[in-house]
Amino acid sequence: MTLVDTRTPEPKRFVSGATGDWEIVIGMEVHAQITSNSKLFSGASTTFGAGPNENVSLVDAAMPGMLPVINEWCVRQAVRTGLGLKAQINLKSVFDRKNYFYPDLPQGYQISQFKQPIVGEGTMIISVGPDKKGEFEDIEIGVERLHLEQDAGKSLHDQNPTMSYVDLNRSGVALMEIVSKPDMRSSDEAKAYLTKLRTIVRYLGTCDGNMDEGSMRADVNVSVRKPGGEFGTRCEIKNVNSIRFVGQAIEYEARRQIAVLEDGGSIDQETRLFDPVKGETRSMRSKEEAHDYRYFPDPDLLPLEFTQAYVDELKADLPELPDDKKARLVSALGLSVYDASILVTEKAIADYYEAVAKGRDGKLSANWVINDLLGALNKAGKGIEESPVSPDQLGGIIDLIKEGVISGKIAKDLFEIIWNEGGDPRDVVESRGMKQVTDTGAIEKAVDEIIAANPDKVEQAKAKPSLAGWFVGQVMKSTGGKANPQVLSDLVKAKLGITE
Amino acid sequence: MSVDTATVKRVANLARIAVTEDDVSRMTGQLNTILGFVEQLNEVNVEGVEPMTSVTPMAMKKRQDVVNDGDKVADIVANAPTSEENFFVVPKVVE
Numbered sequence: 289m290t291l292v293d294t295r296t297p298e299p300k301r302f303v304s305g306a307t308g309d310w311e312i313v314i315g316m317e318v319h320a321q322i323t324s325n326s327k328l329f330s331g332a333s334t335t336f337g338a339g340p341n342e343n344v345s346l347v348d349a350a351m352p353g354m355l356p357v358i359n360e361w362c363v364r365q366a367v368r369t370g371l372g373l374k375a376q377i378n379l380k381s382v383f384d385r386k387n388y389f390y391p392d393l394p395q396g397y398q399i400s401q402f403k404q405p406i407v408g409e410g411t412m413i414i415s416v417g418p419d420k421k422g423e424f425e426d427i428e429i430g431v432e433r434l435h436l437e438q439d440a441g442k443s444l445h446d447q448n449p450t451m452s453y454v455d456l457n458r459s460g461v462a463l464m465e466i467v468s469k470p471d472m473r474s475s476d477e478a479k480a481y482l483t484k485l486r487t488i489v490r491y492l493g494t495c496d497g498n499m500d501e502g503s504m505r506a507d508v509n510v511s512v513r514k515p516g517g518e519f520g521t522r523c524e525i526k527n528v529n530s531i532r533f534v535g536q537a538i539e540y541e542a543r544r545q546i547a548v549l550e551d552g553g554s555i556d557q558e559t560r561l562f563d564p565v566k567g568e569t570r571s572m573r574s575k576e577e578a579h580d581y582r583y584f585p586d587p588d589l590l591p592l593e594f595t596q597a598y599v600d601e602l603k604a605d606l607p608e609l610p611d612d613k614k615a616r617l618v619s620a621l622g623l624s625v626y627d628a629s630i631l632v633t634e635k636a637i638a639d640y641y642e643a644v645a646k647g648r649d650g651k652l653s654a655n656w657v658i659n660d661l662l663g664a665l666n667k668a669g670k671g672i673e674e675s676p677v678s679p680d681q682l683g684g685i686i687d688l689i690k691e692g693v694i695s696g697k698i699a700k701d702l703f704e705i706i707w708n709e710g711g712d713p714r715d716v717v718e719s720r721g722m723k724q725v726t727d728t729g730a731i732e733k734a735v736d737e738i739i740a741a742n743p744d745k746v747e748q749a750k751a752k753p754s755l756a757g758w759f760v761g762q763v764m765k766s767t768g769g770k771a772n773p774q775v776l777s778d779l780v781k782a783k784l785g786i787t788e
Numbered sequence: 789m790s791v792d793t794a795t796v797k798r799v800a801n802l803a804r805i806a807v808t809e810d811d812v813s814r815m816t817g818q819l820n821t822i823l824g825f826v827e828q829l830n831e832v833n834v835e836g837v838e839p840m841t842s843v844t845p846m847a848m849k850k851r852q853d854v855v856n857d858g859d860k861v862a863d864i865v866a867n868a869p870t871s872e873e874n875f876f877v878v879p880k881v882v883e
Contacts, residue, residue, distance in 0.1 A: 324853050325853045325854060325855050326851075326853055326854060326855045326856075326857075330857055330858075331851065331854065331855060331856040331857035331858070332855065332857045332858030332859075333855040333858050333859075339861070339874060340861070340873060340874040340875045341861045341864045341865060341874050341875065341876075342858065342859055342861050342874070343858045343859075344858055344860075344861070344864045345857035345858050345860075346857075346860075346863070346864075347857070348858075349864050357849055357850070357851045358848060358849075358850050358851065359850070359851050359852075359853050360850035360851065360852065360853070361852070361853030362853070363850070387802070387803075388802075389802065389803065389804045390881070391876070391878045391881055396803070443881060444875070445880065445881070445882045447875075448877070448880075449880075450879070450880050451870075451877045451878065451879060451880055452877070452878050452879070452880050452881050452882070453872070453875035453876070453877055453878075454875060454876040454877075454878060455875055455876075456864070456876075580802060582802070585839075589848065590841050590842060590846065590847065590848035591841055591848065592848055593847060593848070
């Protein structure tokens with residue numbers, strides 16, 4: 289691929305070294321496991337966590353005479369992902385053999401796509417931020433290609449001092465390799481890219497994005513250069529399995545390369561591994577020679593062809609993607625870009641939010657979902673799918689606030705009760721007497737009591753009107769927080785003779 | 789195009805095939821004969837001609853996404869020189 293620099297060097301992204309500023313250049317190859325029942329070329333299951341070699345067919349074990357037959361669902365998933373990346377879909381693509389020798393690769397080659405991938409160039413908008421001013425910066429990152437390939441098996445090296453154990457359950461599982469252009473210029477951008485890619489495949493349901501189980505892994509290419517100069521020699525950091533590690537690996541690797549170059553040395557193009565424990569990258573000794581993959585078209589497989597009508601049909605069927613959803617939440621529901629960005633990070637969160645906001649105040653709903661619900665879920669270490677409070681229940685709480693039945697403050701208590709004990713918010717408010725007191729007479733009585741008990745404060749308040757807040761607080765306390773805040777505040781001010 | 793003995797050794801090594809010196813010189817000759825034939829084929833002008841992928845025009849067969857294979861671990865490891873707890877066991881390979 290010809291490397292084109294699409295970015296303008298900007299000082300805010302530079303890293304300073306001893307000899308001046310440096311610019312980091314990053315490109316990524318992400319392996320995303322396609323969500324499917326069976327493998328790319330065999331009928332064995334893709335389920336995670338099966339016993340050793342249980343999910344293996346004779347095709348996956350590369351027994352002589354076995355022939356691969358492509359899983360049409362995986363093709364569909366790759367095309368849908370390509371469409372989600374606004375990429376060129378190639379109606380004809382070709383499978384090639386990528387030859388290398390390793391015990392967990394029984395075929396001796398990986399079936400992949402080399403010259404003619406199923407998906408060509410596309411773009412993705414990443415959002416970096418918020419910065420100190422609370423602003424997000426949208427940056428377009430180019431996608432070079434997406435191709436289909438087989439995963440390899442898994443080797444375990446720690447079971448025995450002299451032997452390695454091989455499990456072929458992953459062998460033949462369908463992967464999409466998504467290759468970016470070298471368009472990223474900071475670890476934050478790289479993390480945003482991976483996050484966005486993960487969000488998109490999860491919206492599409494083409495990959496579960498579960499990095500812990502290895503459903504998504506990133507190979508990160510890092511080089512450094514003087515700002516705006518020629519691209520430097522890159523190192524590839526293999527198999528980074530979390531977004532946080534991607535950031536750490538880039539930071540470390542860029543620093544290492546800058547130190548080598550400033551010391552008068554040069555960078556060797558090599559493959560490196562990231563060690564999350566030590567937070568550093570180190571050279572992978574071997575493999576270098578094996579980089580000669582001797583690709584050639586797989587004679588067992590015909591070219592993969594489909595019609596434009598097939599692509600159009602899949603396109604018409606795509607769900608609303610995060611960028612579109614975000615734009616809609618901002619324009620139609622009046623949310624801030626910040627709130628909308630948070631809500632669209634996960635399709636499940638966006639769905640939850642939309643269920644709450646339906647027929648209700650969009651902004652108030654967003655505040656509750658983001659601050660209260662997501663806050664509580666985060667604290668409890670739960671995902672949105674496990675939320676003890678359903679969208680209906682949260683909507684019910686918001687309705688009660690809007691109707692003036694409870695104050696915003698009581699609503700927080702009510703939320704906690706629903707979170708812990710469940711139930712219908714309206715019934716809970718009724719049975720626990722949490723209703724807001726809007727009856728002026730009752731509030732007045734409470735205000736009078738506080739005023740009568742604190743003559744000194746009353747005197748002080750005459751000189752210092754801000755003390756009214758103290759009275760409001762006291763009445764709130766005595767009424768168990770149920771006094772309507774507006775009515776109460778007006779009453780206190782009137783009684784103390786404070787005019788604004 | 790032709791190959792020398794160093795290239796043959798390298799290719800053999802990449803494929804993890806053990807070859808003796810005698811084999812190398814013999815194979816170099818054989819491979820060069822094949823490459824000579826390929827050279828001859830290269831003389832044909834194929835400008836604008838799509839590579840032929842099958843003798844009769846046909847589309848690639850596709851499978852439905854159903855699990856109908858696997859779950860035969862005994863068969864899978866049956867021929868392995870060594871296996872343990874259903875894993876293949878091979879001489880240690882560590883990066």
